[in-house]
Amino acid sequence: MNKKHLIPLFGTFLCWGSMYVVSKIALRTVPPVTLLALRYLVAIPALLVILRIRGTLRRMERADVMTVAAIGLLGYFLSFCLQMQGIARLTGAISSLLGAMNPIFIPILAALFLGERLTAAKVACVAVSMTGVVIIVGVGGTVNAAGAALMLTSVLLWSASSVIIRRISGKYDPMQVAMLGMVFALPFTGAWAAIELRSAAFSLPAESLFAVLFMGLVGTAAAHTFWNTSLSLMDASFCSMFYPMQPLVSSILGVLILGETITPSFLLGAAVICTGIVAAVLSGKKK
Numbered sequence: 001m002n003k004k005h006l007i008p009l010f011g012t013f014l015c016w017g018s019m020y021v022v023s024k025i026a027l028r029t030v031p032p033v034t035l036l037a038l039r040y041l042v043a044i045p046a047l048l049v050i051l052r053i054r055g056t057l058r059r060m061e062r063a064d065v066m067t068v069a070a071i072g073l074l075g076y077f078l079s080f081c082l083q084m085q086g087i088a089r090l091t092g093a094i095s096s097l098l099g100a101m102n103p104i105f106i107p108i109l110a111a112l113f114l115g116e117r118l119t120a121a122k123v124a125c126v127a128v129s130m131t132g133v134v135i136i137v138g139v140g141g142t143v144n145a146a147g148a149a150l151m152l153t154s155v156l157l158w159s160a161s162s163v164i165i166r167r168i169s170g171k172y173d174p175m176q177v178a179m180l181g182m183v184f185a186l187p188f189t190g191a192w193a194a195i196e197l198r199s200a201a202f203s204l205p206a207e208s209l210f211a212v213l214f215m216g217l218v219g220t221a222a223a224h225t226f227w228n229t230s231l232s233l234m235d236a237s238f239c240s241m242f243y244p245m246q247p248l249v250s251s252i253l254g255v256l257i258l259g260e261t262i263t264p265s266f267l268l269g270a271a272v273i274c275t276g277i278v279a280a281v282l283s284g285k286k287k
Contacts, residue, residue: 005230005233005234008225008226008227008229008230008233009226009230009234009239009242010242010245011222011223011226012223012226012227012230012239012242013242013243013245013246013249014245014249015218015219015222015223015226016096016219016223016246016249017096017245017246017247017248017249017250017253018214018218018219018249018250018253019096019215019219019223020087020092020093020095020096020099020250020254021092021250021253021254021257021258022211022214022215022219023035023084023087023092023095023211023215024087024091024092024254024258025207025208025211025257025258026207026208026211026212026215027084027087027088028207028208029201029202029203029204029205029208030202030203030204030208030212031193031196031197031200031201031202032081032084032085032087032088032196033081033084033085033189033192033193033196034193034196034197034200034202035084035212035215036080036081036084036189036193037186037189037190037192037193038212038216039212039215039216039219039220040076040182040185040186040189040216041186041216042212042213042215042216042217042220043179043182043215043216043217043220043221044179044182044183044186046216046217046220046221047175047176047178047179047182047220047221047224048179050175050221050224050225051173051175051176051179054173056173056175056176057173057176058172058173058176060172060176060180061171064168064171064172067164067167067168068168068177068180068181068184069184070161070164071161071164071165071177071181071184072180072181072182072183072184072185073184073185073188074157074160074161074164075157075158075160075161075162075164075181075185076161076178076181076182076184076185076189077184077185077188077189078157079154079155079157079158079161080154080158080185080189081189081192082150082151082153082154082157083095083099083150083151083154083158085147085150086098086147086148086149086150086151086154087147087151088147089144089146089147089150090143090144090147090148090151091254091258091260092250092251092253092254092258092260093247093250093251093254093260093262093266094143094147094148094151094266095147095151095250096246096247096249096250096251097246097247097250097251097266097269097270097273098148098151098152098155099151099154099155099246100243100244100246100247100273100277101129101152101155101273101277102155102158102159102162102243103243103277104125104129104276104277105155105156105159106159106162106163108159109156109159109160109163110163110166121279124279125276125277125279127276128272128273128275128276128279129272129273129275129276129277131272131276132268132269132270132271132272132273132274132275132276135265135268135269135272161181165177173228174224174227174228174231175224175225175228178220178224227239241278243277244274244277244278247270247274251266251270
């Protein structure tokens with residue numbers, strides 16, 4: 001394997017890992033769902049430009065419109081709204097760690113809705129990772145349980161959305177599916193944000209504006225570009241093995257930028273969760 005192929009893969013998880021820390025900065029002055037709506041307003045035009053430059057934007061078949069609408073409502077609306085609510089209650093490191101559990105939930109949902117075989121090894125991987133969550137959340141009551149529940153529900157909904165995406169995978173550029181998912185989600189996200197702003201304070205100083213632009217351009221448009229490039233160069237199972245890099249980046253940036261503290265229970269729980277993630281990926285690759 002050409003080592004240069006790893007550059008976009010590292011870029012992907014650097015972008016995704018930094019998103020959680022940058023979100024914490026923006027959440028100081030911007031309510032959670034409003035922040036998500038602003039992110040979409042930046043990301044949608046950026047993704048459209050990238051698709052046109054690459055020449056991969058194509059007309060969607062009518063039969064696929066409802067599928068993309070479901071992806072938008074379930075994934076980009078409900079999942080990400082809950083994610084932002086969870087991030088607001090947790091540290092960047094813990095948010096990122098819980099957000100990296102997609103490889104754990106996807107095999108279960110694929111077995112339920114796509115008829116894929118659910119092996120004992122996959123069940124064991126889920127059990128291991130959930131043990132890690134209990135270690136982090138349960139020790140000393142130092143972690144907001146509601147925030148952790150919101151993050152886990154968000155991951156579950158996003159995993160379900162990922163299963164739906166498989167129905168149209170290969171027909172469209174993944175970035176086009178992402179962009180259209182955001183387009184479908186934006187009106188609902190905007191409506192929730194309008195309700196949110198009736199009772200929440202909102203301001204957009206320079207650091208919050210930078211955070212919004214970063215989330216839309218780097219955390220979304222650039223990250224999707226890096227990820228799609230990686231998938232075109234290497235196996236998806238190999239790429240997924242780098243998911244534990246996401247919370248590692250968030251932990252380092254959380255300490256350096258936000259002054260967050262990494263506790264022994266977090267380190268132990270992180271190690272257990274990452275073990276479950278890697279084992280799940282390896283199990284899928286072996287199959």
